Amino acid sequence: MSVQSRDPRTGQVNGEVPDSPPEAVDAAVSAAAAAAPRLAAVAPGVRAGWLRALADALEENRQRLATLADRETALGEERLGGEVTRTANQLRHYAAVAEEGSYLEATIDHGGEGSPDLRRVNVPLGPVAVFGASNFPFAFGVLGNDTASALAAGCPVVAKAHPAHPLLCTELRDLAVAALTGAGAPEGTYEVVHGFAAGERLVLHPAISAVAFTGSQSGGLALWRLAASRDVVIPVYAEMGTVNPLVVTPGAARKRGAEIASGFVSSYTLGMGQFCTKPGLFLAPAGAGLVEAVAGALRSAAPRGWLLTEAIAEAYASGVERLAAAGARVVARVDAPEAGWAAAPALLSVTVADLTGKPELLTECFGPVALACEYADLDELRAVLAVLPGSLAAAVHAELEEEELFTELVSTLSRTAGRVVVDGYPTGVVVGWAQQHGGPWPATTMPQTTSVGAHALDRFVRPVAYQNAPDQVLPPPLRDGNPWRLPRRVNGRLVPAAEGER
Structure with a gap:
């Protein structure tokens, strides 16, 4: 089977993309699972470089991508060209968030007088399945906020292409893999699959650690129920439409x-x-x-x-x-x-x-x-x-x-x-440190999270505490020398990275 690309202005067929067979989905997730420990071990600043390389590649191909997207969406080349630029800037924003490092919430209590030494930090979940939206083929698509924030947090991504623009999703996949590989990201960092069955298999694959979705309420709830049917239930971060x-x-x-x-x-x-x-x-x-x-x-x-x-x-x-x-x-x-x-x-x-x-x-x-x-x-x-x-x-x-x-x-x-x-209107969502793009049910499945802005990374990490662990076996964010130069909370006090605390 295949996914047809059609022009909304006429209904005419632009082309088609074959559905990803089960073995292709499994290979993509296996590669992501193999890459996950390497992404987690890399300093956030290095991952930031990958995201900036991807942003540059998008902007270098701005007009070509906008023209292709217009054939599949009828949204207009001017708007779509602007969306390419927005998406590049989103990638740079998430690069900056990763580099700054506070999303890791590195926390140290030195203990003493009978209390243990405790150190807590957020660690990446692992491979994330991303389901891009139809209405923003760049900013909320297969290289949109969900993908960018997951990569920034240290999670490989396998994205499900949206059937509204399969040709564009294929083009973005090739561009992204080339840019990420050229910047030094390991094989398996990013992949795209096509087709309804591929999306279901992706959610059910045991190596997938979380799902991010932007789209309709029916689509989001279907993925939420599917993930809940797994032997190991995983979070589904679904941002859905509301009044x-x-x-x-x-x-x-x-x-x-x-x-x-x-x-x-x-x-x-x-x-x-x-x-x-x-x-x-x-x-x-x-x-x-x-x-x-x-x-x-x-x-x-x-x-x-x-x-x-x-x-x-x-x-x-x-x-x-x-x-x-x-x-x-x-x-x-x-x-x-x-x-x-x-x-x-x-x-x-x-x-x-x-x-x-x-x-x-x-x-x-x-x-x-x-x-x-x-x-x-x-x-x-x-x-x-x-x-x-x-x-x-x-x-x-x-x-x-x-x-x-x-x-x-x-x-x-x-x-x-x-x-x-x-005194304004809700259309238009600024990507920044203070943004909240989420809401109570049924707007989202996880109202305490956001799919846009700095806190979008929080969806793809979880906290781990280490008790009385020797310095040399601790993750870099918790070591005494602070090799990643991160802001940390030490004995209850927030310490900027510049102070170089122990």
């Missing part, structure tokens, strides 16, 4: 309602709504005219485009029908292009009673659609917020003069969202 709410207060509606409405349309239709952080629910005060303003902004913007795959397009159409069957009413709609896997952007309105009584309205519909709801008073707003499921992000537009309400909303939203955006 991300945006709340507008009465004060913000009065002062900048039109601006907020326009920004909301730009955000929920960005990339034809194919963002896991798309704001899917707009909550505004009744009588402010914001629902009409959003409808007008949608008609004026008239976004047109295609969804990534035929299956996504079909799911979008049926999802809008599902929302309508549950009581949502179409307020505005934009005609879609006739060819390919086009989607008609839409705005639907619902009542507070609908949202509090019909949970099916609070499930994600992937694509350019959003629900708008007016609340008559703060009690109605609180009633809606009380039934919201976990989400990756939430946004609030408020005025400082509404300090009590403003504070309440930020606090309330933080209970169900991984990131609270103030």
